[in-house]
Amino acid sequence: DSEKKPTVVFVLGGPGSGKGTQCANIVEHFGYTHLSAGDLLRAEIKSGSENGNTKWECLGLPLLKAGGVDVKYVVWITLQGLIFSALFCVDIESGLAYITMIQNMIKEGKIVPSEVTIKLLQKAMQDSGNDKFLIDGFPRNEENRAAFEAVTKIEPAFVLFFDCPEEEMERRILSRNQGREDDNIETIRKRFKVFLESSLPVVEYYDSKGKVRKVDAAKPIDEVFEVVKAIFTPKDE
Ligand code: UP5
Ligand code: MG
Known part of the structure; x- marks a missing residue:
């Protein structure tokens, strides 16, 4: 049909790399709706x-x-x-x-079946009334990625990837104190393992299509955002 497809940016990066923090900044400056798959599952x-x-x-x-x-x-x-x-x-x-x-x-730091997450994402997209979305923390594996594409027929405009060393991510999560059930050292280790084994291949897939915008996420929040801002700012030809 002639309905315009929404713009989607996937925001990926390890646990505690700063996806949620930077998405909040992007929303403020660029009019996107932020959808954290993890937040939707917790809700x-x-x-x-x-x-x-x-x-x-x-x-x-x-x-x-x-x-x-x-x-x-x-x-x-x-x-x-x-x-x-x-x-x-x-x-x-x-x-x-x-x-x-x-x-x-x-x-357990495992990836919830795609149908559950995709259903929640689709509903949140419909409810938002917006047509520009930051999808944070999804797709987390090859199956997530293929299922989202098959169900929604949406391809991301690009993938924002926050690159951060594990020690730094671990430090951030352990000092976050938001009462998340997965913010303990055992679960954190499992989340790192799943990230390396299942989620990084998704980043590599999009990288091979030239769609990844990689950001050094180990720097302070405002310095990371300077780089992120440049990525979202339309360039004059
Ligand atoms: N902080 C942020 N940036 C900083 C910086 N530059 N310098 C210093 N400190 C910084 O940040 C984490 C903490 O670090 C905060 O205290 C922040 O102030 C500070 P945050 O922005 O929250 O990082 P984020 O990358 O969002 O970390 P989060 O823990 O949310 O990432 P995860 O990917 O682990 O969590 P998510 O919520 O996406 O998923 C949780 C679980 O849900 C998964 O493990 C999985 O089991 C399940 N899930 C699915 O199954 N499927 C999905 O599609 C999504 C989730
Ligand atoms: Mg988050």
């Missing part, structure tokens, strides 16, 4: 567990669980009908299994 865990809890609460189960078995609630639950309740529980269970799956993969 999905949060809303999914809240959703699950609400369902249990409306079944009156917390009261039963807490030992305060109130006859009124027992009668109320019975009145909802056995079939209805059964269907409801299956729905809750599968919802919780999905959330637990995402939670466990992040805790």
